[in-house]
Amino acid sequence: MKLGRRILLLLTLAAASFAFLSMTFARYTTAVSGGDTALVARWNFSARGEDDPAGTFYTKGFTFDLFSAKSVSPMDSGHKSFTFTGGGSDTAIAYDVRMKASDLLLLTRGTVAGTENADIYAPFIFRITVSVSDGACDAPPVVFTPPGALGNGWFRPEDIAAAEDGFFSIFDKTAGAPGFSAASADQVTVTVFWQWNTSCYIGDTGAASVAPDVSAGAPGDYPPYYQAAYDAYYGPGGLEERRVAAANAVTDYLSAHGGGPSPDGTWQHEISCPLTPAQHDAALAALSPEGKENYLLAHNGTDDGTGSIAWGAHTVPCPHDHYAEYNALVAVENAATADCRTSLLRAYDDYDTLAADALGAKESVKVIFHITGVQLAPG
Numbered sequence: 346m347k348l349g350r351r352i353l354l355l356l357t358l359a360a361a362s363f364a365f366l367s368m369t370f371a372r373y374t375t376a377v378s379g380g381d382t383a384l385v386a387r388w389n390f391s392a393r394g395e396d397d398p399a400g401t402f403y404t405k406g407f408t409f410d411l412f413s414a415k416s417v418s419p420m421d422s423g424h425k426s427f428t429f430t431g432g433g434s435d436t437a438i439a440y441d442v443r444m445k446a447s448d449l450l451l452l453t454r455g456t457v458a459g460t461e462n463a464d465i466y467a468p469f470i471f472r473i474t475v476s477v478s479d480g481a482c483d484a485p486p487v488v489f490t491p492p493g494a495l496g497n498g499w500f501r502p503e504d505i506a507a508a509e510d511g512f513f514s515i516f517d518k519t520a521g522a523p524g525f526s527a528a529s530a531d532q533v534t535v536t537v538f539w540q541w542n543t544s545c546y547i548g549d550t551g552a553a554s555v556a557p558d559v560s561a562g563a564p565g566d567y568p569p570y571y572q573a574a575y576d577a578y579y580g581p582g583g584l585e586e587r588r589v590a591a592a593n594a595v596t597d598y599l600s601a602h603g604g605g606p607s608p609d610g611t612w613q614h615e616i617s618c619p620l621t622p623a624q625h626d627a628a629l630a631a632l633s634p635e636g637k638e639n640y641l642l643a644h645n646g647t648d649d650g651t652g653s654i655a656w657g658a659h660t661v662p663c664p665h666d667h668y669a670e671y672n673a674l675v676a677v678e679n680a681a682t683a684d685c686r687t688s689l690l691r692a693y694d695d696y697d698t699l700a701a702d703a704l705g706a707k708e709s710v711k712v713i714f715h716i717t718g719v720q721l722a723p724g
């Protein structure tokens with residue numbers, strides 16, 4: 346059995362993630378004394394992505410490529426941020442940021458470490474943080490507390506109750522919608538952290554039981570959850586070592602015991618007699634005269650005429666119970682092979698391969714962030 350040590354398939358995930366900025370266009374008007382002229386209030390609600398030119402804010406859309414347009418492979422991780430501002434608009438603004446990750450939900454079903462028909466999701470987890478510019482005049486928004494038990498603010502999109510259009514707000518609005526006061530030039534920066542982390546999904550397959558581990562590990566290393574499974578498989582005393590040892594024990598037994606049964610089903614072979622001359626002498630002495638004659642023949646003993654026996658080289662039938670011993674060794678090998686097949690490492694590799702194939706077959710996979718600013722009538 347051979348296991349892929351690392352999923353080599355690069356996921357050609359069309360990872361462009363688009364972000365949209367929208368606002369209400371129902372601009373309020375205000376009566377100016379002496380006439381009916383409608384004035385349009387100054388409206389500067391705008392946003393920029395981390396990769397947009399510094400200081401440039403956009404009022405319609407901006408660049409936000411969560412995955413940096415690169416192919417994503419299992420166990421990758423990263424983060425990206427975007428910033429929005431009221432820009433000193435004339436009115437107060439209530440804002441919201443909504444996320445949609447419905448492309449990352451249930452992808453397919455497949456066999457994971459021998460468990461058939463397991464649900465396969467895109468195994469991404471996310472964490473969102475928010476900061477405000479120095480000297481901000483408005484209270485910072487409160488990021489929602491994700492459901493689920495991953496800890497540290499990490500969440501799986503499948504655990505979030507989204508609206509019918511697939512979006513959910515990233516803010517906790519129990520104390521009211523977050524907003525900018527009139528003339529506020531505060532900037533709010535949202536940072537989205539992401540990980541391909543199968544430890545947060547594997548438990549749902551029934552193929553493995555492991556606590557989700559959101560720690561990412563050092564750059565260039567496997568994340569800790571995968572390293573642990575890798576070590577249990579390939580490390581000293583691990584599953585692979587035990588499987589190879591068990592397979593070698595079967596091979597070694599065959600070569601030590603005549604290569605296996607004869608075509609007639611018997612399994613017999615000769616071995617060099619293990620007895621020392623002294624042991625031969627003792628065995629001979631205990632026998633009857635007739636027994637002595639047979640023993641001398643069987644053990645190549647010759648009377649040299651001086652009363653002692655010379656024991657020449659000779660063989661005897663191997664006394665082992667070959668079938669029983671061989672079958673016991675094969676059973677150990679089969680068990681070791683089954684342990685590999687149902688290992689946690691195999692479960693991760695199967696899951697990642699199924700998810701990567703399913704994602705790669707999609708034309709595009711988008712995670713969308715939608716920022717809205719709604720002007721509040723002057724109070």
Ligand SMILES: [Zn+2]
Nearest residue numbers: 601602663665
């Ligand atoms: Zn034997």
Ligand SMILES: [Zn+2]
Nearest residue numbers: 618619620644
């Ligand atoms: Zn002998």
